[in-house]
Amino acid sequence: DSGVTQTPKHLITATGQRVTLRCSPRSGDLSVYWYQQSLDQGLQFLIQYYNGEERAKGNILERFSAQQFPDLHSELNLSSLELGDSALYFCASSPQGKSNQPQHFGDGTRLSIL
């Protein structure tokens, strides 16, 4: 058990809808990362937050947004969903968000768009 908790485990929804994925980092970790894993693209970095502030951005679509709350949990919001958004979404956390600190992953949310 990595200590990173993600909910829900599985989401099924339709095109055009909006969903929210939730992540609780390991106890004491201030930084949260979001990744998308699809069959054709592999694991891709989306966005990083550190202590409530956005720290780094990857190939995140404009339809996607995230935030980190004062209790350090994070939410990833996906809107105007398309079939191609079907993927596994992982959250990872690290203590200070520095490069010399490895990231630990949750078990992900499987998003299925019908």
Added chain:
Amino acid sequence: QKEVEQDPGPLSVPEGAIVSLNCTYSNSAFQYFMWYRQYSRKGPELLMYTYSSGNKEDGRFTAQVDKSSKYISLFIRDSQPSDSATYLCAWDTGRRALTFGSGTRLQVQP
């Protein structure tokens, strides 16, 4: 040329074999090197983490980094059926986002 190349496998070996998994990369900015193991329907689990050339050992696992040749390897000794999983190499350029290989699927036959 892709930033990271990793043989997708699947790699099938008998129990007790020594397994060698490899990744090559082209970006000289990569500073920190990791190996993750991912079981089906689970998140990536950190196995090894290093930032320097050379070998790092942890139990049955040895990570090898060669920065001059731009490749990293993971060796698994005395492989077990429980080692059957997908193995992902990963890098950090110092900008915090990890770059992952596509993963090698390993099957250890009892």
